[in-house]
Amino acid sequence: MATPAQWIEGARPRTLPAAIAPVLVGTGAAAYLDAFVWWKALLALGVALMLQIGVNYANDYSDGIRGTDENRVGPLRLVGAKVATPQQVKTVAFTCFGIGAALGLVLAITTTWWLLVPGAASILGAWFYTGGKKPYGYRALGEISVFLFFGLVAVLGTTYVQAEKLHWTAVAGAVAIGSIACALLVANNLRDIPTDSVTGKRTLAVVLGAANSRRLYAALIALAFILAAVSAVATPWTLLALVALPLAAKAAKTVLSDAVGPALIPVLQGTGLTELVYAIGLTVGLFLGN
Template structure:
């Protein structure tokens, strides 16, 4: 039965995703709740955490110790930090809608067991979902251009363009790299290294060792969220021909990688504790992360794995916020 489904699925594929979509697939009109669900709010921590860390690490390495407010007021730092946050959030939302569109028109979501998608479930026309995705990419570009104008760092235009292109080709185009086990590389680079170090650089004009430690930690959390999502969909992705890293390495190794991605940020936290003792309070975020780990490495039930995804996301947010606050409060 599964083989017959797979054959039907393959026959319905098109090399051009836009042509693969059929208006007949739209069965109803998406509600506001559906569109909010399409933004996948639980993943937006991937945009918040790196900007919080980049801003606070920039503060402690700026030389303006003991007055975070003065740091934010200096040289428009608050404006730049808010714009960096908008870039990260708009880019993340754009990626989510772009994935919804690309997976939907390819038919990949035909076998999914998670929450319904706008395109795959026929709740919205593919072109409408694509337009929304491109709109958010455009908003990210506008916020990024404003940062460039304020900082006069014109080379950042190349970084911003690369981020948008990488976001689209994650599941878009004829050969999406997200279908070839490279999704974790994308999120680690752009929602870890680029987001944290980029935020730090536009604020203080350099990157530091603490910035690198925070960037790698944020990148691992982003990888963990993506991995547990792909563990949930591993059978369906394999059936649909989507070779995520979880599909490529198999379930046992995928679970091990998920555990490593979740726990390595706490190894990196040792760096901050040695420099700033109060940052040790960040270990309390393990109260969210350890239950996520327990579920993620033991369960195969989609609903439980969704819970693991949520706990991973909120755990990363708690890590970033607590670490950020304790850095901001350094005397």
């Protein structure tokens, strides 16, 4: 039986900035349009957190039953480490998805019913990332999914439920946050290339190879900061996002230095922190630019 601390570790709290950041930026874009609605922002945050935690447990379950986590370098996996049964982890994953779906339903009822479509797609995307007979995360499509759901859908959805319209600053923020979230996954999969290659997990990092994955990471990080500068056309306050630049530079330096295995673990934390600080800076800038 897993301990509470192990369940918390299994939820992978270091990945939660990937859920918080897009809601912050989407809310900032809504505020820029003078349409900030605090309770809808909180509901959107609840949806994002539940989906992020749910997908972490779902990945734990699916990778665990396939045996791809048995020689894992990174954080604890409950099923792979045999501290929880697959059914227990699966149940917790679906409970998180259910809570997220309920919160999303409230947002749809109070905004527009068509929001149920991207909401349902997000849950299905979370499960089939590593679940099902043909998980797309094993076919080098993980980064596309992260960009779509934790970038475009999360940011633009958060903006829309509050403002009921979009603005190009929201799109720029969505692409930027999606890029950093993708970089986080690239770093994770770069670390796992040796074990994923052996177990048949064909991530984008496995397909591209280590050298190209390192270049992709740097390009994604650079794109986010370029978009912050572009957004300054709307309001120069968006340059506050550049406060995250030192964090990003430190993480990118490690990635580009040919670090491997455990040496890449701090990059995950650094990239997650970069995303969160970037989002805070951009959000404050959009609020001030109202």
